[in-house]
Amino acid sequence: MNPSIEEKATATLEQLNLTSIPIDPASVAARLGLSVRFESFSDDLSGVLMRKPEGSIVAVNSRHGVARQRFTIAHEIGHHVLQHKGDLFIDQTVLNRRDGRSSYAIDSQEIEANAFAAALLMPRQQVTNELIALMNSSMIEQKNLARELANRFQVSEQAMSFRLVNLGLITSLE
Template sequence: MNRVKWAEKKANNLLESLNINQIPIPVNEIAQKLNIKISYEPFEGDLSGVLYRDNSHTIIGVNSNESDKRQRFTIAHELGHFILHEGEQLHVDHNFKVNFRDSVSSQGAKLAEIEANAFAASLLMPESLVREAYETTILNGVDPFTDDHSEEVDLLAKLFNVSQTAMLIRLGKLGLLV
């Protein structure tokens, strides 16, 4: 199994284990169930999020200057690092592990970032729920065979509370756009 499929499977397993199958996926509730605190802070520059872990607690820091949809993706991305990766060791006053989400991670240049992005997309937009919602949009008169998919993408993005870009990418990866 390739690493992206592995990350997607881990996201699906997490949703199943928590019995979550309704949209929009409650990422804050998932973090809470995993005993992860979320802290919203106005980060400088292009930093979107931070995953901090030590022996006693885990915190996801989220850039409060970003949109709600971007914050949700950042939380899901950091949950991906929490589930998939041990993180990088840094030494300050004691050992702790940290992962940062920034413009580099959004490009998916490193394998760990590609995996965390795949995990986040699968967590926020599980394949079965996307397919079900997609079928419903077609039944409600949205034509998936037009060159312009903006109407269906917009509707689905709103249902899943994700950006139109995230939904467009997800639909493409699932082979739902013609």
């Protein structure tokens, strides 16, 4: 976990006075001056950030599930807020030939944008609060915690599991 990326995501939410979950990344983008478009891209293209002098554009794959679209928009906001170098960011799934699993977090800017997206959609304080509330309120089993939190934050269960580990709130993925 990169503290400065964490701080920049927190600062973005504070600047926009957003405290309640789920965070709406399309609204965050709009309020930062990015226009968001939904396009029916091919399946391997998650999203694009185009930087233009007259205003930057985020395009997201409308055929992907909602949780994935939300993460993509937050990721593109990350490229913007972190002032990554370049005018065009194309976030495409790269198929790993060895095991067939996909990943686009292959260079440092992509890793940073993903870390920003996680921190924006799953703010540390809110995740901690919701986790404590869940553990106090019910007999929910540990294995269902990530799923329940994922529902509350409208992210994938996998994204929430990674976030819980990165925040040190759970020790390992099952």
